[in-house]
Amino acid sequence: MKISTRKLISLRHPSLNLWHRTVDCFTWNTLIRAYVQRTHQPSSPTHTPLSIFLRMRFHGVHIDYYTFPFLLQSVHSPLHLQLGRSIHSQVLIFGFSSDPFVQTSLISMYTACGDVGSAREVFDEMSQRDLPAWNSIVNANVKAGLLSVARELFVKMPSRNVVSWSSMLDGYVRWGKCEEALELFNQMMKENEVMPNEYTMAILLAACEQLGSLEHGKWAHACVYKLGMEINVVLGTSLIEMYAKCGSIVRARLVFENLGPKKDVMAWNAMISGLAKHGYWEDCLCLFSNMVDSGVTPDDITFLGVLSACVHGGLVSQGKDMFERMSKEFGISPSVQHYGCMIDLYGKAGLIDEAWDLLNTMPMEPGVLIWGALLSGARMCGDIETCEIALNKIIEQDPTNSAAYVLLSNVYAKMGRWKDAGDIRNVMETKKVHKVPGRSSIEINANIQ
């Protein structure tokens, strides 16, 4: 049989013809890589990068220094830390523990697993540390929130490129130190050592967004323009989110329109939830239709935006319709937040029975978010019984919620159940529940009386 007519590897039915003379280490490595890329996609395959690796070992195939960087990419969650450690020991057994590529991959793996200590151990053991190694250890500390350590390493590293600066910037933004981020960006521009790129600017825009400062945001946008950067979909999404959060929905919309046909689901989502937050529910729903028409499939975030627009506009029937389409048409199972929106929507419209019906169909345990939404609806239309149930649930799940005790006591007083009202006050005394500002998960502003 001629080689060309014989399929060597099929991802759908992964079976290697192991007697085939071309099946070598390279092929296996490529197969592992293919499975790593595949695990990033929703449907999980029967074979994993690890199972390919194990088969590779079983068949006595040579393992080389390309194998582990691929394999380590498959470990990217704290849940898989033990697996990561096992692979690390394989690295030692196979004698690749001094390979800079493998070592940097190990640092990344430990970072993704949330184990900055092990990442640091690998880094400290490196005899030759190149730029990616330094960048990955800075990133490890950034992700762990160890900003002063990250900064120390950043200052100490022998050379810096745009990745180094972006990582450090990201650290500040990620941990709410936006002023420091702006300062670092200014330093970067002043030193003129490396030019910022799209990554850098997306991070800078996130800083402006967090600050809620339109002036800073406009300045960052001007920087993007001056640097002559093409506004790609990621940068565009960052701009839309920044403008929406900083209160300029008009500018957000301009960026959105200028993105042209290359908009992905995240870009649409940014615009849809931006419009929803600003109360433009008509435009929001219209944009949703445009999105579907243009062939972009909405996701759970899209529906959170659309449903919250319905809540703002009091659009009960549209909201109901969207909630149904979400699962029926798009196969998205509603999360607790989606249920929260719907119960909010019904509650605000005074449809407490509908709210209850939906609550009873929820596949998950309703949490404080749900009971809080039901409570606010019940309070608005004076449904005392529902208030009582919701408040008891809230107290059950969050016994330190002082506002809930006060409200419940008021509810009992309103019902003439003076003994129950007094009991609640006593429970508060004995449990030493005190008002803690910002602690309460429900609003205290309205009065039940």
Place this chain on the structure above:
DNA sequence: GTAGGGTTAG
């Protein structure tokens, strides 16, 4: 012919 570092998500 394959490899390591950084961006959007409520």
